[in-house]
Amino acid sequence: MNRFDITILGCGSALPTTLHNPSSQLVNMNEKLFMIDCGEGTQLQMRKFKSRIGKLHSIFISHLHGDHIFGLPGLLSTLSLLGRTGDLTIYGHQDLQKFIDLLINYFGQHFPFRINLHPLDPYNHQVIMENKSMRVHSFPLNHRIATCGFLFEEKEGQRHIIRERIDFYQIPLHNLSSIKAGEDFVTADGTVIANRSLTYPAAPPRKYAYCSDTAYFPEIIPYIENADVLYHEATFAETELARAKQTFHSTAREAAEIARAANVKKLVIGHFSSRYNELDQLLKEAMVVFPDTELANEGKVIEL
Template sequence: MEPFKIHILGCGSALPTLRHNPSAQVVEIREKQFLVDCGEGTQLQMRRSKIGFNRLCAVFISHIHGDHCFGLIGMLSSFGLLGRTMPLAIYAPKELKPVLDMLLETFCNDFDYEIQFHAVDTKKRAVIYEDRSLTVESIPLKHREPCAGFLFREKPTLPHIRRDMIDFYHIPVSQINNIKNGASWTDEDGNVIPSNRLTRPADPPRSYAYCSDTCYLPELHKQLEGTTCIYHETTYATEDAEKATKYCHSTAAQAAQVARDAHAGRLLLGHYSSKYDNEQVLLEEARAVFPASELTREGMVVELK
């Protein structure tokens, strides 16, 4: 099975603390790396996690609150200083573009790589990125600024070849792809061996949903049905539900409701308010609703299977 990992670089909220960095993650799928949000200090966190700058092929920014994008211009500058030549795609709400253009013109106007900006419509679900192995969809969220989540989804793969059967029937290597695509094989005695005897079922496609800052959305689970793993902001505990409503955030219990109703495989908690010296209260609250809940922490690597 090919790697599908989430590197947690920051899981705090707006006010930086000595315990947590602002929001940032790297999603690694089949040797491709995608940065999701870029709070202050993200490039330092990438170095600590030994994530190579040159392997990053796209950046996804959920919204333009500073704890989700203050680290972007510094990272782009470092890419230029390191001699990057490969284009970098940035997917973000359209409101970021004039700010980014001004910063690039001021600080990053002589670099050798192209920045390709793609405006994300935060009001509709759409495929915004696609390659041979995966798609990334935007997920409408509700916050104080236009905001979108992102759903990374593997494309189905072909069945696995059974090497013992290939050797037994002396099937040439040139026919392996045909067999994976459903072709049968006729042996020298005229016996037809169907493809399903020569292969094992393909690995089920995995998926990861990043739900950034948002108030609780009772219908959100419908867009995340069956997701392998969901990251959902859990800024507050239920005792601070009024604050969550006021600032368009979610409680840990509400995040767990989304994961439970979506029949997700697991839930990652993050975007903790700085008021909590210990996030255990958030974990306990979430697990009471959805047992497969986990706290994120800086340096954590989550592997999807």
């Protein structure tokens, strides 16, 4: 099975603390690194957790609040110092181009690589990246400014050959690719050998959903339904429900309600307010609704 895991680099909210870094994650799919958000100190977190900066494929920015983008200048400068020459694609709101242009004009005129912004539509679901093995979707969240969530999903794999059946029917090697793709095999005398007797299904495609920052927003459920893992912001406890509504954030319980309604397998909560030195209250409130809940923490690796 191909590698698919997530490393939490930061799971705090806007006000800095010594307990948590601002938002950032690394998604590793097939040994390619995809960064989600880039809060202040992200590149140092990559060093700390031994993430290979040179493997960074692209960056996905959910929205243009500082705790999600202030790590970009240092990261881009380091990529330049390390001699990166390949293009870097950043997915984000179209206004991110102003920030990128400012960086280049003042600090990056000699960057050895090109930065390409792929503008997102923050009001509609889109497939924003696709290759032969995976897709990345964006979808709208409900925050104070235009904000996107992201879904990383594998494509359905080819069926697996049952070697003994292939040998029994003496099927030539040049037929195997079509059989893996689901075709039946026809023998020389015209007998049809059903594909299901020659193969077994590939493992179900895995999906990872990222939702930060957002108020309670059931409209996202169709986009994240049946995800293997959902990361959902849980900035506040229920005692701060009014504050959550005012700031367009979620409580831990609300995150769990989304997870339950979306029938996800596991919920990871993060984006914790700086007011919490202990997070047990948030975890307990979420687990009452959705038992398979975990707390995010810097350095945590989530394997799918």
